[in-house]
Amino acid sequence: MCEFCLKHGEGEKWYLQAKNYSEDLLSDIERRKFIEEFSNPDALARGSAGLERLGKAPAFIRDIFRRITARKMKKVHFGQVVPIEDIERIFGFTNSITRVACVCRRINLGEEKRYCYGISLSPDGGKFTGILRGADNSFFNGPDTSGFETLTRDEAMSAFRSHEREGLCHTVWTFHTPFIGGICNCDRSDCLAMRSTVTHAVPVMFRAEYVAEVISEECTGCRECMRVCQFGAVTYSASNKKAVIDQRWCYGCGICRSVCRKNAIRLEDRSKVPVAAKLW
Ligand code: SF4
Ligand code: SF4
Numbered sequence: 001m002c003e004f005c006l007k008h009g010e011g012e013k014w015y016l017q018a019k020n021y022s023e024d025l026l027s028d029i030e031r032r033k034f035i036e037e038f039s040n041p042d043a044l045a046r047g048s049a050g051l052e053r054l055g056k057a058p059a060f061i062r063d064i065f066r067r068i069t070a071r072k073m074k075k076v077h078f079g080q081v082v083p084i085e086d087i088e089r090i091f092g093f094t095n096s097i098t099r100v101a102c103v104c105r106r107i108n109l110g111e112e113k114r115y116c117y118g119i120s121l122s123p124d125g126g127k128f129t130g131i132l133r134g135a136d137n138s139f140f141n142g143p144d145t146s147g148f149e150t151l152t153r154d155e156a157m158s159a160f161r162s163h164e165r166e167g168l169c170h171t172v173w174t175f176h177t178p179f180i181g182g183i184c185n186c187d188r189s190d191c192l193a194m195r196s197t198v199t200h201a202v203p204v205m206f207r208a209e210y211v212a213e214v215i216s217e218e219c220t221g222c223r224e225c226m227r228v229c230q231f232g233a234v235t236y237s238a239s240n241k242k243a244v245i246d247q248r249w250c251y252g253c254g255i256c257r258s259v260c261r262k263n264a265i266r267l268e269d270r271s272k273v274p275v276a277a278k279l280w
Helices: 003-008 029-037 041-054 059-076 084-093 103-109 123-134 137-141 153-165 192-199 224-228 255-259
Strands: 079-081 096-100 116-120 149-151 169-174 180-186 210-214 234-237 242-245 265-269
Touching: 029 123, 041 103, 041 192, 084 153, 084 169, 096 123, 096 153, 103 192, 116 123, 149 153, 153 169, 153 255, 169 192, 180 192, 210 242, 224 234, 224 242, 224 255, 255 265
Parallel strands: none
Antiparallel strands: 079 169, 096 116, 096 149, 116 180, 169 180, 210 265, 234 242
16 A cells, blocks of 8 residues: 555545545645646746756755655645546546646647546535636636536546547546545656656656556467556567566556457556565
């Protein structure tokens, strides 16, 4: 279990606890302010540029920066990779799902890509949607700022299956931990959080509570799983013509599983896989 499960999940998966999505948490003024200011494009662009500069800094500076950033982000805005079956469980108890444009893609691609979802326990989004309305609407809703796009659970699941086919990794996000207000669909080239965590080793999200493994007898060695893994965890064994997952690198997103036509990949509980159990 990740440290958020221990602190905010009462020993279960923290993102499956309804209390972490509650309206009560939104009464906190600091949290509301943080959410309102979240769409500030200048701050995000500065963060992105800072990450690129970090690579040129001496090792000890990078190390200090990593530790300070991770500690701070765990308090304000931290994520975790979540496979699609747990996304479905979250949608099972949330009552409102709102789709908005992804702020990272706005900055990096200059395009509106509706890959992010606001979730709430209250019908019509409750206070959370109210707060988002007070933020920069053009950022969340693109050129059409008239309203938020609301999805039913079935529509949301169908959208997530489509994101999964695109190879995007599902992640939940806190807005002043432990409140969870969003689920994103990330890729390494465009998503600031994923680049920060994976490319620059400045962690702002946990790996999933799972890791993948190949069922060797079923694998035909087609290498489709290698093509979609954004974390470099899959290699190919030329000698036995099978895919091999290095569980030390696996983030447990399950995207490789979804492209495997032979059902040769399964997700295991991270805690039961000794080599990965303490890797977050
Ligand atoms: S996609 Fe499935 S069958 Fe193909 S190499 Fe990967 S595990 Fe094997
Ligand atoms: S091996 Fe599969 S589950 Fe693990 S990170 Fe890569 S795509 Fe995700």
